[in-house]
Amino acid sequence: MGLPELEVKQTIALLCLAAPALGQDDVPSAPIATTIRLDVRTAPLIDLWFSLRADEEPPPYDAPGRELRSAAVRAIDVLEREVGSPLALGLVEGYLPGATDGAELVAAFAQLPEVRVMAGPRGNRRVELRRLATDAGRTLVAYEEVWRSEVWPAREAELARKVELLTLTFASERTHPALLHALSALGLRRTESDLLLPVYLTLDMPWPGAVTHRVPGGAASFVATSDAEGSLLPEIVLHEALHQVDAAFEGPSLLSSLREALAAAGARRNDQAALPHLLLFVAAADATRARIAPEHVDYGEARGVYDRSGPHAAEVLEAWRAHRAGELTRRQLVAEVVTIATGAPPR
Numbered sequence: 001m002g003l004p005e006l007e008v009k010q011t012i013a014l015l016c017l018a019a020p021a022l023g024q025d026d027v028p029s030a031p032i033a034t035t036i037r038l039d040v041r042t043a044p045l046i047d048l049w050f051s052l053r054a055d056e057e058p059p060p061y062d063a064p065g066r067e068l069r070s071a072a073v074r075a076i077d078v079l080e081r082e083v084g085s086p087l088a089l090g091l092v093e094g095y096l097p098g099a100t101d102g103a104e105l106v107a108a109f110a111q112l113p114e115v116r117v118m119a120g121p122r123g124n125r126r127v128e129l130r131r132l133a134t135d136a137g138r139t140l141v142a143y144e145e146v147w148r149s150e151v152w153p154a155r156e157a158e159l160a161r162k163v164e165l166l167t168l169t170f171a172s173e174r175t176h177p178a179l180l181h182a183l184s185a186l187g188l189r190r191t192e193s194d195l196l197l198p199v200y201l202t203l204d205m206p207w208p209g210a211v212t213h214r215v216p217g218g219a220a221s222f223v224a225t226s227d228a229e230g231s232l233l234p235e236i237v238l239h240e241a242l243h244q245v246d247a248a249f250e251g252p253s254l255l256s257s258l259r260e261a262l263a264a265a266g267a268r269r270n271d272q273a274a275l276p277h278l279l280l281f282v283a284a285a286d287a288t289r290a291r292i293a294p295e296h297v298d299y300g301e302a303r304g305v306y307d308r309s310g311p312h313a314a315e316v317l318e319a320w321r322a323h324r325a326g327e328l329t330r331r332q333l334v335a336e337v338v339t340i341a342t343g344a345p346p347r
């Protein structure tokens with residue numbers, strides 16, 4: 001059985017934040033030269049939060065602040081289970097970039113709705129979002145001091161090395177070449193305002209190891225580094241950055257055209273979400289190979305994402321390659337993907 005329909009809807013809403021809609025008579029203004037840059041960074045509170053979420057085993061006996069850490073892991077685990085999915089947790093994690101410490105995070109959680117109705121496999125559930133998040137935040141605060149003095153310094157040094165390496169990997173004055181490559185491939189290049197794309201590196205994170213959430217004033221990505229060897233890490237960073245641009249993008253893009261065409265043709269809901277996402281995957285992989293590491297193997301291949309992207313993934317990837325080789329225009333690619341997904345040419 002696939003994902004329940006409501007769950008998929010929620011996932012799409014969180015991953016593909018609504019771009020501002022143009023009014024009926026609005027004509028997109030001419031593109032102007034804009035700067036789109038990745039801002040790879042790290043923050044102790046964010047690393048702490050995701051490291052607590054990633055803990056599955058009780059901490060070792062000699063771990064600093066063991067009991068406090070266990071309590072925080074349990075409280076965050078309760079929150080995560082109640083909310084129901086790592087993506088839906090964005091409702092809470094969207095407040096992480098704006099807070100410098102746990103106390104500020106707990107204060108920000110006061111803005112959460114008291115009760116949120118969450119869709120799940122067994123119907124809608126009422127989740128006491130503010131109370132659960134505040135409980136989790138308070139246990140984090142109780143452990144934070146030990147963590148900052150005894151655990152964070154070594155992690156900070158390791159993360160600083162990765163931030164430096166990635167910043168060098170993507171370096172360019174105005175727009176990072178690998179990012180530009182992927183943006184052009186997806187038709188996401190023309191934005192009307194500058195975009196700075198924050199990407200927070202953490203050492204650990206539970207599945208899927210990287211996520212992009214809506215945050216006040218925009219979006220932010222969170223990427224775990226410990227399980228991403230070699231050129232997989234820059235591909236993952238690019239992938240998440242593409243989600244941010246896709247969310248902020250004002251005009252039609254390959255992704256928005258494909259979403260509209262799949263919906264109009266009545267494609268299965270899973271395909272409506274998975275196939276544009278598949279193109280985002282392969283565009284990030286292609287850009288990594290073209291601009292960063294010629295021997296790069298796609299994350300989708302290395303980690304089996306392509307195999308898990310539904311029955312049409314192989315054919316869609318083939319159509320993508322034909323498009324990139326100049327054998328299919330963008331419009332033809334969209335039509336081809338719709339035909340593959342629905343078994344009939346689009347009307």
Ligand SMILES: [Zn+2]
Pocket residue numbers: 239243277280
């Ligand atoms: Zn994604």
